[in-house]
Amino acid sequence: MTADPIIPSTGRTRLAAAGARAVTEEALRGGQTRDRLTSALFLSMLLLGVSVALLSLAAILVWSIVEGAPRLDLKMITNAPSTLRPHEAGFRTALLGSLLVVGGVIALVVPVGVGAAVYLEEYANRGRWWNRLIELNIQNLAGVPSIVFGILGLAFIVRGPLSLGFVAAAGSLTLALLVLPTVIIAAREAIRAVPPSIREGALALGATRWQTIRRQVLPAAMPGVLTGIILAVARATGEAAPLLLVGAVTFTTVNPSLFDGAYSTLPVQIFNYSNRPQAEFRVLAVAGVIVMLGLVLAMNSFAVWLRNRFEQSW
Amino acid sequence: MNVELRERVGSAEHESQRGVALRLMSDTQSPDRAPDEREAVFDLAGVSCYYGSFRAVKDVTLDIGRNSITAIIGPSGTGKSTLLRAFNRMNDLIPTARLEGTIRYHGIDLYGRSVDAVEVRRRIGMVFQKPNPFPKSIYENVAFGPRVGGMKGNLDEIVEGSLRRAALWDEVKDKLKTSGLALSGGQQQRLCIARAIAVSPDVILMDEPCSALDPVATLRIEQLMMELKENYTIIIVTHNMQQAARVSEETVFLTMDEDRAGYLVERGPTAQIFTNPVNRLTEDYVSGRFG
Numbered sequence: 001m002t003a004d005p006i007i008p009s010t011g012r013t014r015l016a017a018a019g020a021r022a023v024t025e026e027a028l029r030g031g032q033t034r035d036r037l038t039s040a041l042f043l044s045m046l047l048l049g050v051s052v053a054l055l056s057l058a059a060i061l062v063w064s065i066v067e068g069a070p071r072l073d074l075k076m077i078t079n080a081p082s083t084l085r086p087h088e089a090g091f092r093t094a095l096l097g098s099l100l101v102v103g104g105v106i107a108l109v110v111p112v113g114v115g116a117a118v119y120l121e122e123y124a125n126r127g128r129w130w131n132r133l134i135e136l137n138i139q140n141l142a143g144v145p146s147i148v149f150g151i152l153g154l155a156f157i158v159r160g161p162l163s164l165g166f167v168a169a170a171g172s173l174t175l176a177l178l179v180l181p182t183v184i185i186a187a188r189e190a191i192r193a194v195p196p197s198i199r200e201g202a203l204a205l206g207a208t209r210w211q212t213i214r215r216q217v218l219p220a221a222m223p224g225v226l227t228g229i230i231l232a233v234a235r236a237t238g239e240a241a242p243l244l245l246v247g248a249v250t251f252t253t254v255n256p257s258l259f260d261g262a263y264s265t266l267p268v269q270i271f272n273y274s275n276r277p278q279a280e281f282r283v284l285a286v287a288g289v290i291v292m293l294g295l296v297l298a299m300n301s302f303a304v305w306l307r308n309r310f311e312q313s314w
Numbered sequence: 315m316n317v318e319l320r321e322r323v324g325s326a327e328h329e330s331q332r333g334v335a336l337r338l339m340s341d342t343q344s345p346d347r348a349p350d351e352r353e354a355v356f357d358l359a360g361v362s363c364y365y366g367s368f369r370a371v372k373d374v375t376l377d378i379g380r381n382s383i384t385a386i387i388g389p390s391g392t393g394k395s396t397l398l399r400a401f402n403r404m405n406d407l408i409p410t411a412r413l414e415g416t417i418r419y420h421g422i423d424l425y426g427r428s429v430d431a432v433e434v435r436r437r438i439g440m441v442f443q444k445p446n447p448f449p450k451s452i453y454e455n456v457a458f459g460p461r462v463g464g465m466k467g468n469l470d471e472i473v474e475g476s477l478r479r480a481a482l483w484d485e486v487k488d489k490l491k492t493s494g495l496a497l498s499g500g501q502q503q504r505l506c507i508a509r510a511i512a513v514s515p516d517v518i519l520m521d522e523p524c525s526a527l528d529p530v531a532t533l534r535i536e537q538l539m540m541e542l543k544e545n546y547t548i549i550i551v552t553h554n555m556q557q558a559a560r561v562s563e564e565t566v567f568l569t570m571d572e573d574r575a576g577y578l579v580e581r582g583p584t585a586q587i588f589t590n591p592v593n594r595l596t597e598d599y600v601s602g603r604f605g
Contacts, residue, residue, distance in 0.1 A: 125409060197446035201506070204404060205459040206436030206513055215462065216448055 068286035094269035104172025113183030150242030166247025190224020385562035393576030445502035447494035480508035500531025
C-alpha cells in the first residue's frame with residue numbers, strides 16, 4: 001500500500017483500505033457450520049446414489065464374466081443349441097435370431113418413430129383436441145407392460161389380420177410397437193429443443209417447410225433422436241416375455257429367417273438354459289449373458305459414435 | 315442530428331398520410347427483373363394485422379420506393395415488427411395471425427390465392443434482431459439459400475460474391491469450413507446478411523439488425539446498408555433514432571392507439587420527419603419527450 005504510486009498513502013486512505021479489508025475478510029470467512037454440514041450431507045447422498053448405480057452395474061459385469069468365462073469361446077457362438085450335450089451347446093441360432101429381430105425393429109422404428117415425431121412437432125396444430133389426444137396416448141403407451149404387446153402381437157400379427165405366423169418378422173413387429181413410444185417421445189424432445197430462430201432463418205430464405213425440417217431441424221436434432229433409438233434398441237434386445245407369446249421358441253437348431261420357420265432370441269435361449277438341471281447349462285447361460293451384453297454394447301457404441309458426429313453446440 | 319423545436323399552433327392531424335415521391339429507378343438493377351418498372355415496390359392499402367381477435371396494426375397505407383432505405387420507427391409494442399413481417403409473409407407461421415387490407419408487391423397482391431409464400435420469401439429476404447446463423451459451416455450457411463431455391467450457377471462463386479458484398483469475405487475467406495457460430499456477434503450478423511443476399515432478393519427486411527451489437531459493429535452494418543441500397547430495397551425497423559436518421563431516406567412513424575393497436579402517424583423524407591414533422595406525436599417522439 002505504501003509503495004502504491006496511484007493511491008496516495010495518506011492516513012485517511014490507509015484507514016479506509018484497512019476498513020474495506022476487514023469487511024471483506026469477515027464476509028469471506030465462510031458460511032456457518034450448519035450450512036457446511038448440509039452441503040456435505042447433500043453431496044454424500046448424491047455420491048451414494050451414483051455409487052449404488054455404478055456398483056450394481058459392476059457387480060453384474062463381474063459376476064457374469066467370472067461365472068461365464070469358462071464357456072466363453074468361439075464354439076459357443078457357432079454351435080447350435082442342444083439339450084443333450086451341454087458341452088457342445090451354443091447360441092448360434094439364438095444370436096442370429098436376435099440380430100434378425102432387432103434389425104427388423106430398427107428398420108421399422110426409425111422411419112415410423114422419427115416421422116411421427118416430425119409430424120407431431122412440426123405439422124400438427126396443437127390447438128386441435130385430437131392432436132392433444134394423440135400426444136397423451138403416446139405417452140401412456142410408453143408405460144404399458146411388455147406382455148400386453150405380446151398378446152397384441154399374438155392376436156393381430158401372428159393370427160388375425162396379418163397372419164404372419166410364428167416367425168421372426170412377427171417378433172420384430174411386436175417389439176417395434178413396444179419401443180415405438182420411446183423413440184417418438186425422445187425424438188419429439190430433440191426436435192423441440194431446436195431453437196425456433198433456426199427455423200425462421202431457413203424459412204425467411206425461401207425454404208419450404210420440408211426443406212427446413214430435412215436440412216436444418218433434423219440434423220440439429222440428431223443427437224437426441226439417436227439417444228432415443230439407443231434406448232429402444234437396448235430394450236428390444238433384452239425383451240423375452242412378449243416374444244415368448246409370438247413364437248420365440250426356446251429351442252431350435254435351424255438358422256432362422258425372417259418369414260418362415262421357428263426362431264429364437266438370446267434372452268429366450270438364456271432362459272431355456274438357465275432352467276436346465278445340469279450345472280454346465282447354467283454356466284452356459286451366464287456366458288450367453290456376456291454375449292448379449294456385448295451385443296448391446298456394440299450397438300450402443302455405434303450409435304454414440306454416430307451421435308458424436310452430429311453433435312452441435314448452440 | 316439536431317431537432318429544431320417549434321411552437322405549434324392549432325391541432326395536429328391525427329393521421330397525416332403523405333403522398334410518396336415515387337422513386338424512379340436507377341440503372342443499377344439485377345438482370346432478372348423487368349427493366350421498365352416505375353411503380354413503387356410495395357403498396358399498402360388499409361393493412362391491419364391481427365393475432366386472433368387482437369389487432370396489432372391498424373389501417374396502414376403507404377408506399378415503399380425502390381432502391382431506398384425506409385426506416386420504421388416508434389415506441390415498443392406498436393406493431394413495427396408485425397408490420398415488417400407482413401411484407402414477406404412471415405406472419406403466416408403464426409397460426410392465429412391474419413391480415414386485412416392489401417399489400418401489393420410490384421402490383422401483385424402478396425396475399426392472393428395463387429401466390430406461394432415460399433416464392434415471396436425468395437424475393438423478400440429478412441435479417442433478424444438476434445443473429446441466427448445455422449449451426450453449420452460459414453460456407454454451408456451462405457450456400458443454404460441457393461441450394462434450397464434450386465439456383466443455378468457455381469455455388470463457390472455465389473458464396474464468395476455474397477460474402478464480399480456483405481463485407482465479410484476478407485475476414486472469413488480462409489476459414490469457410492469453420493462453424494458460423496464461432497464468429498463474433500457483428501460477424502454473425504453480416505453472415506446473416508450475406509446469407510440473405512445469396513438468394514438475390516429484391517428486398518431486404520431488417521428487424522432491428524444492430525440492437526444486439528456493439529457500436530463499432532453497428533457502424534459497419536450501417537455502412538453496409540448504404541452500399542446495399544444500390545442494388546436492393548431495404549426496410550429497417552429500428553429503435554435507434556440516430557440510426558434511422560443516419561441511414562434512411564424515408565421514415566415511417568408508428569405509435570399505439572388507445573386500443574393498443576399500432577397505427578401510422580406520419581411518413582415522409584427522413585430529414586423532414588426529424589427536423590420539421592407535421593404531427594405533434596412525431597415531434598414528441600423524435601425529440602425524446604416520450605417512447
